[in-house]
Amino acid sequence: REVEENMEEFMLCYEKVYPQLYRTALYYMRNRQEAEDAVQDAVLTAYEKFYQLRDKEKFAPWIMQILVNRCKRRMREWFRKEEDIEQLSISQETDFAAASAVRQAYWELKEEERLIVGLFVFGGYTSEEIAGILNKNHSTVRSKYRRALQKMRKKLEV
Numbered sequence: 001r002e003v004e005e006n007m008e009e010f011m012l013c014y015e016k017v018y019p020q021l022y023r024t025a026l027y028y029m030r031n032r033q034e035a036e037d038a039v040q041d042a043v044l045t046a047y048e049k050f051y052q053l054r055d056k057e058k059f060a061p062w063i064m065q066i067l068v069n070r071c072k073r074r075m076r077e078w079f080r081k082e083e084d085i086e087q088l089s090i091s092q093e094t095d096f097a098a099a100s101a102v103r104q105a106y107w108e109l110k111e112e113e114r115l116i117v118g119l120f121v122f123g124g125y126t127s128e129e130i131a132g133i134l135n136k137n138h139s140t141v142r143s144k145y146r147r148a149l150q151k152m153r154k155k156l157e158v
Helices: 002-029 032-052 056-081 096-107 111-121 127-134 138-157
Strands: none
Touching: 002 032, 002 056, 002 111, 032 056, 056 127, 096 111, 096 138, 111 127, 111 138, 127 138
16 A cells, blocks of 8 residues: 555656656757656656655656766767767757757757756756756856856857
């Protein structure tokens, strides 16, 4: 009975954050299948360790951190295999040229900047939540976010 209740509680928490998890993974991984796999890995790990999470209110940043770690691990594996990242499929956009320019500017950011922008824009997280995920001060997160957007704007103005 306790296992059933634990699973129900996990599913309720998970259903609230799935769209943000998937969007973040998709933008991070740049490939639908890889994003789905990363989310699946993160959810399995989170479920196995759900009993360790004392404050269920912190489920969203907790599982997002697990997802980010899974995405990073998968990307390291790609580079080890020396696969060409450019071969990964990208989602279709109405204005492909503009989307490509934005995507290019995004991928030229440092890894931490990409993560912060992705969590803000695609994950819908606040600076406080991102600070919790990354173990940083929320004002530091906000300033890194603003600087990353300024870098992207400069690249897009050229």
